Amino acid sequence: MKNTGSAALPEAMAQSVQLQLKEKYxxxxxxxxxxxxxxxxxFPLIHEAKVLDRYQIEIEWVESNREAPVLWETAxxxxxxxDRHIDSEGKACPLVPEEWLIRAPEARTLIHxxxxxxxxxxxxxxxxxxxxxxxxxxxxxxxAGLIESYGDMVGVKGKKAVTTCLDYLSKKKVKGHWPCYCGxxxxxxxxxxxxxxxxxxxxxxxxxxxALKRLATPTMR
Numbered sequence: 434m435k436n437t438g439s440a441a442l443p444e445a446m447a448q449s450v451q452l453q454l455k456e457k458y459x460x461x462x463x464x465x466x467x468x469x470x471x472x473x474x475x476f477p478l479i480h481e482a483k484v485l486d487r488y489q490i491e492i493e494w495v496e497s498n499r500e501a502p503v504l505w506e507t508a509x510x511x512x513x514x515x516d517r518h519i520d521s522e523g524k525a526c527p528l529v530p531e532e533w534l535i536r537a538p539e540a541r542t543l544i545h546x547x548x549x550x551x552x553x554x555x556x557x558x559x560x561x562x563x564x565x566x567x568x569x570x571x572x573x574x575x576x577a578g579l580i581e582s583y584g585d586m587v588g589v590k591g592k593k594a595v596t597t598c599l600d601y602l603s604k605k606k607v608k609g610h611w612p613c614y615c616g617x618x619x620x621x622x623x624x625x626x627x628x629x630x631x632x633x634x635x636x637x638x639x640x641x642x643x644a645l646k647r648l649a650t651p652t653m654r
Contacts, residue, residue, distance in 0.1 A: 447465050450463045450470055450472070450494065450543060453542070453543050453544060454472070454543070457544065457547075458476070460475040460477070461475070461490075462474050469494070470493075470494040470495070471492070472490075472492040472494055472543075473490070473491045473492075474489070475488070476488045476489075476490045476547070478559060479552065485559055486555065486559045488506055489506065489510075490551070491504075491507050492546075492551075494546075498534055498538070499639060499643075501531075502533070504525040505523045506519060506523050506525055507523060511525075518571060518574075526554075527553065529579060529583075531582070531583070531647070532586065533546075534640050534643070535586065535635060535636055535637075576648060579644075579648055580648075583595045583648075586636065587599065587636070588628065588632075589615060591616075593616065594614050594616055596648060598614040598632070599648075600614075600641075601614060602629070602632060603638050603642045608621070609622030609626060610622065613625050614629075
C-alpha cells in the first residue's frame, strides 16, 4: 500500500473511525498511513441474516467528494481476472467512483460503504464461487461498463448520448442552441434542457469532468 501523505493523521480521527466500526465490524482495525486512513481485517459477509463468508480486506478510506475509497482483497482468494472485477494486485472494483461521489454526504459514510458496495461486491463473489446466480448482476468491463454506469447516472443510454450529456454538464455555461444529447436533432432548449438542469443540481461539474477523463483512460471497468 502506498503512503500518499506525509502529515500524521490526528489520533482523534482514527479513533472516531474505529468507533464507527466497533458494533458491526469489530474485526476491522484502523490505522493512519500518512494523511490517509487504512482499514484492515476480516470482513463478515452477511447474507440472509447470517455470516455467509469472510474476506480479508484493506480499504484506503477518504472522506471527500473528489476521491472515492479504494478496496483491496488481501488474501488472494479471488482470481485476479477482469471477469471477477479485480486487478492483478488485488485492487477490487465494487463500483464506479463517480457513482459514490454523487451521493449526498450523509450517504457517503464508512458504514454505508461497507454495507453497500463492499457487501454487494463480496456477495457476488461468494455466490459466483458457489455456482449460484447472484441476485444483482455485474456491469460490463472497461468503456462498456462505464457507459452503463454513467448512463444510469444521467438517465440516457448509448456512448454518444452519455458522453455528450457529461460534456454539457462539465461546462460552466450551457447554451440552448447546442444539439440535444439525446440525438433527436432538436436544439437543447427545445428538448432535454429541463432534464439537464435537474442533472446540474445532482452532478457537479468536477464529477462530470472526472467521468469524461475516466472514459478517455478506462481501467478495469
